Amino acid sequence: MKVHQISIFLENKPGGLEFATKVLRDAQINIRALALADTADFGILRLIVNDTKAAEAALQAQGFTVHHTPVVAVAIPDRVGGLHSIMEVISKHNINVEYTYAFVERSGENAIIIFRFDKADEAIEALQAEGFTVLPGEKLYNM
């Protein structure tokens, strides 16, 4: 049930992100979701794309170091308290969130939250048991 996320290292300088997006465009990769973590001198671009393998190959060919991370995507109705209801479950199971980012799906009804958990399998189990929709990777890549 995990989603395949790829990350690349970017220096914090003008044109850094532009080069990465150009590589993806030239390889006809569609980005489903992304988040950029940044510090004073570098950033980490985290991506979920329609074709992970092709994206990785294109990025590596241009010298990027590509890191793979399994993340968990949870769909919730886009309304007040949605995220909090997830966090209650996670907190109850003493699971740590390394980072998270979110986007709203095309229909606008659901929000998709991407989580990097320290204990992903345990989190998936707990969320499913409480009735949350954990999205499989394929669903996201083809969204």
Next chain:
Amino acid sequence: MIFNEEFETLPREALEALQLKRLKQVVERVYHTVGFYRRLLDNAGITPDDINTLEDIRKIPFTSKQDLKDNYPFGLFAMPMSNVVRLHASSGTTGKPTVVGYTQRDIETWSRLMARSFVAAGLTKNDIIHNAYGYGLFTGGLGAHYGAERLGASVIPMSGGSTKKQIMLLQDFGPTAICATPSYALYLAEQGEEMGVDMKGLKLRTGIFGAEPWSEKMRQEIENRLDIMALDIYGLSEVIGPGVAIECTEGRNGLHVFEDHFIVETVDPVTGEVVPPGEEGELVFTTLTKEAFPLIRYRTRDMSRLMREPCRCGRTMTRMARVFGRSDDMLVIRGVNVFPSQIESVLLGIEGLEPHYQIIVNRVDKLDSLELRVEVSERIFSDEVRALQQIERRIAKDIKDYLGVTATVKLVEPKRLQRFEGKAQRVIDNRQL
């Protein structure tokens, strides 16, 4: 004033006769006490009996920093440790430092040479000397300290750092002379001015600056901002420490090499051929009187030029021009010698790092800053900011721990730094002295 007039103003013939006598003695001694020198001379097909003129020194092969490394730590000592009373160390080209030893008599020799240097700089026993050279393994601090005491001056053993305290003591203790690296002297001037202290109004009269390359422009700036006379001192731990050569107040054109204790030559750094006075070459020193750690024809990698013309101060000793560069890739960062190869060994010592790096040196607000750019390798890349920052901190800490310098570490994209087929050019030195 001249501290040791008899020796410092010896007629050249007498000086050279003394040098030859001492050279023969030291070659004889190292041949019988240091295995390295015995092999060096044997392999060159010569014996101590082949040294009959000063020119005969050229028959002896050079000693290099690599030889010191190969004999780490005490292999080149000519005295048993029971006679050694002090050890100092400086940067080696890789992880291990270069170690030197002193007997009681060596310390006395060194102290007298530093006292000579202070007197050449116009100081007397009435002076108060603020010693901002680092105390410790580095020879600067203790060398200047013992020299100041030998002269009978009052020494403030300040060491480096604690700039605000230094400025307070400069005002309160009223030192008349300061020893420091030239860049630190400028930094002190600048910080003092920022604190609203009248740095020109201090009692300081003289500055004795060394341990890093500097320029005539820096001299003028230091002199203007502190209202002092700034003099250049030269030395390196392998040879003895500071006090190998110094400018005199009268001439201020070249540093008198204390030739009764050292033979100085200049050689072509590539061919090793001796170059005549007046021409640029690498300084090569032979110690004539040191007991614990004698060195024969040591390649300093410092580039200079010798002047044989007599100086108006009356000293008959050869002068060397201000060192204007290196024939290797050593950097001097805030008075600390750093070799790129040392940085490389630190990087290789960290699991997962690859030796793709670049060193950028700047001078910001009068102080040197070292920036180290390191490529993120497959093995260390993580998608967590925390993990990458931890690696940056680890590199900076190891550089500080092993090399004693502070570096700003910046991770850069993999394969972004230039690759080299021949000799790597990893250093960008933006400092303008």
